[in-house]
Amino acid sequence: QLQLQESGPRLVKPSETLSLTCSVSGDSISTSSYYWGWLRQPPGKGLEWIGTIYYSGNTYYNPSLKSRVTVSVDTSKNHFSLRLTSVTAADTAVYYCARVNKYSSSWPCDHWGQGALVTVSS
Amino acid sequence: QSALTQPPSVSGSPGQSVTISCTGTSSDVGGRNYVSWYQQYPGKAPKLMIYEVTKRPSGVPGRFSGSKSGNTASLTVSGLQAEDEADYYCSSYAGNSNLVFGGGTKLTVL
Numbered sequence: 001q002l003q004l005q006e007s008g009p010r011l012v013k014p015s016e017t018l019s020l021t022c023s024v025s026g027d028s029i030s031t032s033s034y035y036w037g038w039l040r041q042p043p044g045k046g047l048e049w050i051g052t053i054y055y056s057g058n059t060y061y062n063p064s065l066k067s068r069v070t071v072s073v074d075t076s077k078n079h080f081s082l083r084l085t086s087v088t089a090a091d092t093a094v095y096y097c098a099r100v101n102k103y104s105s106s107w108p109c110d111h112w113g114q115g116a117l118v119t120v121s122s
Numbered sequence: 123q124s125a126l127t128q129p130p131s132v133s134g135s136p137g138q139s140v141t142i143s144c145t146g147t148s149s150d151v152g153g154r155n156y157v158s159w160y161q162q163y164p165g166k167a168p169k170l171m172i173y174e175v176t177k178r179p180s181g182v183p184g185r186f187s188g189s190k191s192g193n194t195a196s197l198t199v200s201g202l203q204a205e206d207e208a209d210y211y212c213s214s215y216a217g218n219s220n221l222v223f224g225g226g227t228k229l230t231v232l
Contacts, residue, residue: 060219
């Protein structure tokens with residue numbers, strides 16, 4: 001059974017870098033049928049797509065965050081990671097990792113991690 | 123402000139049907155079969171309910187159905203049950219490897 005689990009610091013200071021890792025179990029991250037993505041949800045607000053990566057390393061980012069985001073993959077550890085630089089309070093959110101069906105035209109996220117609340121505060 | 127427009131809330135009584143709309147543009151919702159729908163309970167991760175406008179993943183009840191007309195997609199929940207009370211989000215592939223979401227709709231079962 002596929003499981004995704006986010007890990008990383010839950011408190012980040014303003015202007016510093018947010019780093020999270022999504023560990024994947026129950027399936028290989030190197031499967032050709034899926035992308036792996038990061039999304040976030042500020043408290044009480046809606047969902048926002050951050051970026052997506054293929055096991056080969058190809059990345060796709062939300063244009064509004066592109067200048068601050070890096071998503072990377074480590075196939076040997078079966079995990080992928082998110083780095084968001086120069087954070088502000090507006091980046092406080094629950095961060096989710098998800099599996100994205102590459103071959104579906106709607107890019108559906110069919111499996112999600114439980115989410116990690118990251119707070120930006122001094 | 124979200125890229126896709128959803129009503130903040132809808133409501134219905136048990137057994138009734140409710141429809142949630144999701145309005146975008148010809149570049150996203152109005153394109154090909156680009157729309158997905160998610161259900162989210164408080165404090166939980168979203169769950170995929172509909173993809174490619176009308177398709178249901180295995181395990182999603184047939185009471186949930188999707189449709190599209192022009193630049194507006196819709197999620198219909200028939201035979202409303204108490205457990206359907208949740209937040210619902212639409213998303214759409216928007217071209218150029220970009221994914222956009224609606225602001226979410228709170229479904230209340232009266």
